[in-house]
Amino acid sequence: MSTLSIKGVHSDYHGLQVLKGLDLTLNKGEIAALLGPSGCGKTTLLRAIAGLQLLSQGEISINNRVLSGPEVFVPSEQRGVGMIFQDYALFPHLNVADNILFGVKSVAKDIRKQRLNEMLSLVKLEGLGGRFPHELSGGQQQRVSIARALAYEPELLLLDEPFSNIDAKVRGEMMLEIRTILKESNVSAVFVTHSKDEAFVFADKLALFKEGQIVQYGTAEALYASPIDKYVADFLGQCNYLPAVVSTCSSVETPLGMLNSTSRLPFTVGYQGEVMLRPQQLEITADEAGEGVIIDRRFLGSVCHYQVKIAQSSYQINSLNGQFIPGQRVSLTTSAHSLVIF
Numbered sequence: 001m002s003t004l005s006i007k008g009v010h011s012d013y014h015g016l017q018v019l020k021g022l023d024l025t026l027n028k029g030e031i032a033a034l035l036g037p038s039g040c041g042k043t044t045l046l047r048a049i050a051g052l053q054l055l056s057q058g059e060i061s062i063n064n065r066v067l068s069g070p071e072v073f074v075p076s077e078q079r080g081v082g083m084i085f086q087d088y089a090l091f092p093h094l095n096v097a098d099n100i101l102f103g104v105k106s107v108a109k110d111i112r113k114q115r116l117n118e119m120l121s122l123v124k125l126e127g128l129g130g131r132f133p134h135e136l137s138g139g140q141q142q143r144v145s146i147a148r149a150l151a152y153e154p155e156l157l158l159l160d161e162p163f164s165n166i167d168a169k170v171r172g173e174m175m176l177e178i179r180t181i182l183k184e185s186n187v188s189a190v191f192v193t194h195s196k197d198e199a200f201v202f203a204d205k206l207a208l209f210k211e212g213q214i215v216q217y218g219t220a221e222a223l224y225a226s227p228i229d230k231y232v233a234d235f236l237g238q239c240n241y242l243p244a245v246v247s248t249c250s251s252v253e254t255p256l257g258m259l260n261s262t263s264r265l266p267f268t269v270g271y272q273g274e275v276m277l278r279p280q281q282l283e284i285t286a287d288e289a290g291e292g293v294i295i296d297r298r299f300l301g302s303v304c305h306y307q308v309k310i311a312q313s314s315y316q317i318n319s320l321n322g323q324f325i326p327g328q329r330v331s332l333t334t335s336a337h338s339l340v341i342f
């Protein structure tokens, strides 16, 4: 069942269109990342879901209840949505327990106590209920803000760049920790980021934005392996583009020779385009008669990055094999896979 449904959403600031017809569906327990460069409308969509931004067209529903739409606008506090901000926004004068229980009103005292204990245990802050925010580390404060949002039992959790103020060293660990908490609680979440690496680690699905529109929505694997255009391909990682002429329904002629696709190509024979190859999809072979020359080698830890020149073109390659050296003659190949052609 879908928790969140966004249909044909438009929104503007004083007549300046910022969201230009967005569609997105999120299933129960899924985490979606709103990903894209600065100013493309990610936060505006998050605010629209939270009820902090009006729509000029379209509809937003949570669990089949229309919250924003033609002649409907449910106020923020009645949407069943929890929000976590970049700066945690904890109340400095309240201790951890009171911060967590802030939104849990109108329930019996023993249920409040039970909810508090569940939340402290979920975010691994048992025994710290009496501390004040300034007596906690940044990571612990972030966990309190998550406990506070979840204590209110939201139908949907919204997170606005929740990791951007966290030290890079602990960020990865913290993302996994919070992801585990959300998965254990089976809460659906939408999170805003401009970092593809954060989106890959934290989200189940990615909505890649460009100038107020979602260019592609799907799993990270789907967007990475089958981008619909060069914008998506480049946003998710480095690419080589080789001129290609479609020879058959499953092969193309390129400067590296004939490449075979394991899937049928959606182009007619003779189509002239470009084939996309990720740096790890190209393989280097030592070849004294080869047309390629290694012109740069960088050791990156888990892989070696090479730049290889063939005629006037240069190719980026990541290889587990660190034995090639600048100046060496090589040839490049790629094993058959589902080719992406633009």
Ligand SMILES: Nc1ncnc2c1ncn2[C@@H]1O[C@H](COP(=O)(O)OP(=O)(O)OP(=O)(O)O)[C@@H](O)[C@H]1O
Pocket (backbone or CB within 6 Å): 013, 018, 036, 037, 038, 039, 040, 041, 042, 043, 044, 045, 194
């Ligand atoms: N209150 C406002 N009044 C007018 N324009 C605004 C307002 N808030 C945002 N905008 C504009 O709307 C566009 C989208 O802004 P938004 O904050 O949604 O982008 P974003 O993708 O979240 O960017 P960032 O990653 O920098 O936070 C931008 O061009 C921005 O300048």
